Amino acid sequence: MADIRIGTKGEEKRLVTNENAISFLGNDGAGVLSTPHMIGLMEWTCRNTVKPLLAEGYDTVGTHVNVAHLGAAPIGMSVTFTAEVIAVNEKRVTFRVEACDEKQKIGEGTHERAIIHVARFAARMAEKLGKS
Numbered sequence: 001m002a003d004i005r006i007g008t009k010g011e012e013k014r015l016v017t018n019e020n021a022i023s024f025l026g027n028d029g030a031g032v033l034s035t036p037h038m039i040g041l042m043e044w045t046c047r048n049t050v051k052p053l054l055a056e057g058y059d060t061v062g063t064h065v066n067v068a069h070l071g072a073a074p075i076g077m078s079v080t081f082t083a084e085v086i087a088v089n090e091k092r093v094t095f096r097v098e099a100c101d102e103k104q105k106i107g108e109g110t111h112e113r114a115i116i117h118v119a120r121f122a123a124r125m126a127e128k129l130g131k132s
Contacts, residue, residue: 008085010049032072042097045081060113067109073101091115
């Protein structure tokens with residue numbers, strides 16, 4: 001199904017913009033990368049790290065997140081997201097994740113993803129919705 005090895009690494013970079021920053025502080029200078037976006041980009045980095053290693057028709061879905069948001073990355077700053085496979089257990093892959101802006105580490109933790117067969121997963125979701 002997959003040849004995912006411990007130590008496999010991936011990286012993604014994103015610019016902090018109004019679209020992924022918090023906006024509720026009421027001061028334009030206080031806009032920073034939001035925690036949900038940081039976590040989502042960590043997940044995206046993990047997915048993209050192993051996706052090329054999966055057989056045709058397979059992908060991954062997130063199953064567990066354990067992340068600390070350590071610092072703020074302001075609008076206009078670039079953030080680098082890294083993922084490293086630290087465990088593979090049948091259909092579960094665990095990653096060490098980090099997010100660093102241009103000055104410091106802003107997030108770290110672990111993330112687990114399950115390997116799924118996309119068509120079977122979609123059929124189960126249709127059944128759950130009563131559309132089978």
